[in-house]
Amino acid sequence: xxxxxxxxxxxxxxxxxxxxxxxxxxxxxxxxxxxxxxxxxxxxxxxxxxxxxxxxxxxxxxxxxxxxxxxxxxxxxxxxxxxxxxxxxxxxxxxxxxxxxx
Numbered sequence: 214x215x216x217x218x219x220x221x222x223x224x225x226x227x228x229x230x231x232x233x234x235x236x237x238x239x240x241x242x243x244x245x246x247x248x249x250x251x252x253x254x255x256x257x258x259x260x261x262x263x264x265x266x267x268x269x270x271x272x273x274x275x276x277x278x279x280x281x282x283x284x285x286x287x288x289x290x291x292x293x294x295x296x297x298x299x300x301x302x303x304x305x306x307x308x309x310x311x312x313x314x315x
Contacts, residue, residue, distance in 0.1 A: 218263035
């Protein structure tokens with residue numbers, strides 16, 4: 214089966230997937246997961262992260278190349294692309310990085 218990891222899910226799809234994950238994993242495992250983002254937020258963000266990786270790779274850029282252009286640390290860009298870490302924002306100082314710089 215070919216799955217488009219970059220497709221943004223509808224609210225109904227996110228709710229259905231969240232419900233299935235909760236039933237499958239149970240409260241013990243979900244309780245041990247990070248509480249910073251809800252399960253629904255993690256599901257929504259997965260498509261954004263996959264789109265970032267896909268576009269960077271389409272442009273033939275390494276993580277180091279993209280981080281240099283964006284003027285953000287590689288670890289922060291990696292956190293965005295993997296959905297890991299506490300701060301998933303790409304900011305340059307106090308300004309968000311405009312899309313044309315990516």
